[in-house]
Amino acid sequence: GQNIDQPTEMTATEGAIVQINCTYQTSGFNGLFWYQQHAGEAPTFLSYNVLDGLEEKGRFSSFLSRSKGYSYLLLKELQMKDSASYLCAVRVSGGYQKVTFGTGTKLQVIP
Amino acid sequence: DSGVTQTPKHLITATGQRVTLRCSPRSGDLSVYWYQQSLDQGLQFLIQYYNGEERAKGNILERFSAQQFPDLHSELNLSSLELGDSALYFCASSVLDRVNYGYTFGSGTRLTVV
Numbered sequence: 014g015q016n017i018d019q020p021t022e023m024t025a026t027e028g029a030i031v032q033i034n035c036t037y038q039t040s041g042f043n044g045l046f047w048y049q050q051h052a053g054e055a056p057t058f059l060s061y062n063v064l065d066g067l068e069e070k071g072r073f074s075s076f077l078s079r080s081k082g083y084s085y086l087l088l089k090e091l092q093m094k095d096s097a098s099y100l101c102a103v104r105v106s107g108g109y110q111k112v113t114f115g116t117g118t119k120l121q122v123i124p
Numbered sequence: 125d126s127g128v129t130q131t132p133k134h135l136i137t138a139t140g141q142r143v144t145l146r147c148s149p150r151s152g153d154l155s156v157y158w159y160q161q162s163l164d165q166g167l168q169f170l171i172q173y174y175n176g177e178e179r180a181k182g183n184i185l186e187r188f189s190a191q192q193f194p195d196l197h198s199e200l201n202l203s204s205l206e207l208g209d210s211a212l213y214f215c216a217s218s219v220l221d222r223v224n225y226g227y228t229f230g231s232g233t234r235l236t237v238v
Contacts, residue, residue: 017166046226053234055126055214056167058226100167111180112227114159116166 017115019101024121025091033086033118035101043106047075047086050098050117059086059099088120096122127151128230130215136236142203145233149196149217155179156198157218157227158190162211173198205237 016038025031037045044063048056062068062077062084074087086099098117105111127150137143149156158170169182173192184190187205192198202209212234216227 048226053212055229055231057126057229061226102167111169111172111182112157113169114167 017101017103017113019099019115019118021116022119022121024123025088027091027093027122027124029091030087030089031091031120033088033099033101033120035084035086035115037082037084037101037103037115039082039103039105039113041105042079042082042103044104045075045077045084046100046102046104046112047073047084048100048102048114050100052097056100091122093122093124096120126228126230128153128215128217128228130213130230130233132233133231134234134236136238137205139205139207139237141205141237142201143205143235145200145202145213145215145235147198147200147215147217147230149198149215150228153217153219153228154196155218156192156196157216158184158198158200159214159216160211161214161232162208165211167214170200202235207237210235210237 018036047059050056060075067076072089077084098119100117101115129148131146154175157172159167170184171190172180176192190200212232214232216229
């Protein structure tokens with residue numbers, strides 16, 4: 014099976030930078046996703062990493078190190094609307110590919 | 125609007141009852157995935173269908189079943205409901221049976237079992 018660990022909660026200040034870490038243990042790793050989920054709403058796709066390195070998309074960046082089983086999501090110039098849960102999810106290969114989600118990191122942005 | 129439609133949005137029912145949740149995938153998507161999200165829990169994968177066929181099964185209870193119809197909409201049937209089945213049930217869709225660029229999620233059905 015897969016084991017995905019993320020901090021449960023984080024707090025950061027509006028305008029600042031925050032890094033949300035995710036570690037995973039799995040066999041057959043075949044990609045890592047980050048999703049944003051506002052309370053009571055559907056998760057929305059943020060990023061996908063399958064190779065090592067940094068992927069940048071506007072204010073959001075995602076990093077992956079496959080050898081370390083580690084990823085982070087970097088949010089810059091934080092806005093109040095960024096207050097949400099951030100879900101790390103891992104895809105494994107072999108047969109029909111499945112995506113397993115971590116329990117998420119609840120980020121609170123304060124003024 | 126993500127393009128994935130789930131009905132109903134809210135459902136309140138009694139223990140022991142049976143309910144059906146419905147999902148219409150985004151136009152052109154052949155894969156449908158069902159997830160359960162309980163309070164303070166991560167998204168738990170239940171089951172996946174691709175073009176009408178079951179493709180993968182996760183932690184789905186025997187009391188639960190699903191199917192995907194020729195028009196690609198899917199239904200999740202939950203029977204002999206228990207209090208612990210209260211959760212948000214999400215449907216997601218993707219073009220292929222492999223997810224390279226993430227799923228598109230529906231807005232979910234909030235099930236409350238009383």
